[in-house]
Amino acid sequence: MRGKGKAVCLGADIDTDLVIAGRYLRTKDRGVWAAHVFEDLDPALARRLAGAVIVAGKNFGCGSSREQAAIALKEAGVIAVAAPVFARIFFRNAVNIGLPLIEADLSCMDGEPVAFDLEAGWVETGGRRKPVRPLSPRMLAILRAGGLVEYWREQR
Amino acid sequence: MSTLAEKILGAAAGEYVDRKVDRAYVHDGTGVLTLEAWKSMGASGLCDPSRLSVIFDHIVPANTGLTAMLQHELREFAASSFMHFSDIGSGICHQCMSEGIVLPGEVVVGADSHSCTLGAFGAFATGVGATDMAAIWMTGETWFRVPATIGIHLTGKLSGAAEAKDCALAYVNQLGMDGATYQALEFIGEGAGHCSIDERLVLCNLAVETGAKAGMFYADHVTAEYLRRFGAAAAEQVPEPCDYMQEITVDLADVVPLVALPPRVDTVKPVHDIAGLPIDQVFVGTCTNGRFSDLARFACIVKGNRVAVRTIVVPASRAVLAEAIRTGVLADIVEAGCVIGTPGCGPCLGTHAGVLGMGEVCLSTANRNFRNRMGVGAEIYLASVATAGASALEGEITEPEVP
């Protein structure tokens, strides 16, 4: 569970309607979600997400339980999302689809490199290393497997 | 001693537990992805289909060929798998589950964030996403971190034109949109005992708007009486002194009609302060305020008058619609010039049947007013049924009269 990407900084309380709007949910085509991710927040954002670590304010992913929000981010190339605290359904969803979450309060600039190691429990920006609130062993195991589908395939 | 969440989950706050799920449900929106994930897991069967429900409520009837096909696939699967299946027009999943299905002490998981509504019965009810639900279909259980609990003491009684919805907006305002993240809310005190089941459902419904995992009432004689109407027996739960991580008090007697301003549920003002703001649409319904008691209150206000703006009323379930027909409530609403939608979510999530245009303003009895939720560039003000009724008649946000 290590990774490295470029920071894309967002504000607090980004709800899942803003991540992927309800009008794009009626499909199973993941490409559609990736194409329209954050459209209502900033339509230019989707193109900057390949290789990105989203650095958000508190309560990222609040609102609807739509898993398409986490899928859209992953499909668009997001490597991980960092926030001081996540909305809990989004938290579970992201781990379940294999998108690493970094629970830490980071301050950094757009484009700055962000490195993390969730097993070791740290995240680094601008040469500063910070501890990450540890994930439960089960959540780490799910992430290591690549998501809950893969986790259960391995268990069986 | 334990909080209600600790008692039902059988462990102390902060611990991780695996728990058998007593009731699990999905809707047409989350069910499609659940089915996909379940198939990908390579599951050969469902753990116990008698505990699983599929309820079509989000886009009913289907609005496009694509929606129809996605629903078709899920419908076929549900029918062949011995799950409980409720087709279009049955109602909103949370409402259907509240009509005699969910019982005190149960662990209930819905693939929808407002599953916390069912904590009104003294159940531990919470929302998950599709992949978590797929694993529950396969194994019949899931993991939880037992939440710490915020105690919300309710004192006194609602008075004047104030409703449970106003009380809910008041506590969301007090806690903020992330004030209870990862935690449970417990509604306690003599004021809680005065609340009807419909009022408890409203108060628990908005728990997730504070980030909470669950909102809960202790089952009492009110719960038992309500469930008896559905032929279900319910044991009462007795609160014990316990450690809350935070306690707040809401005096119901002080609650006045409130409105949440776009685009945040926790930005709340007295209706009085923004009275006169012009609106384009009123929406009465949703898992917050689409029950029979809501429709009856709304009918009382509009009966014999004409609404001044387009007004959409969507009963929360078929049972609600049937009762509204039987009692004449529906005729009063229709004769006042309102439009009636199919029982379900209606325009709440902005995909069909009541989407707003750029710059339009809606006064809604729902629980979310996020940017663009009911239409790109539209604004949503959230309020009670009484405020919706008064505002519909005036065409602007209007303080309800004391009945």
Ligand code: SF4
């Ligand atoms: S009525 Fe609205 S908030 Fe409730 S379940 Fe339906 S879409 Fe969600």
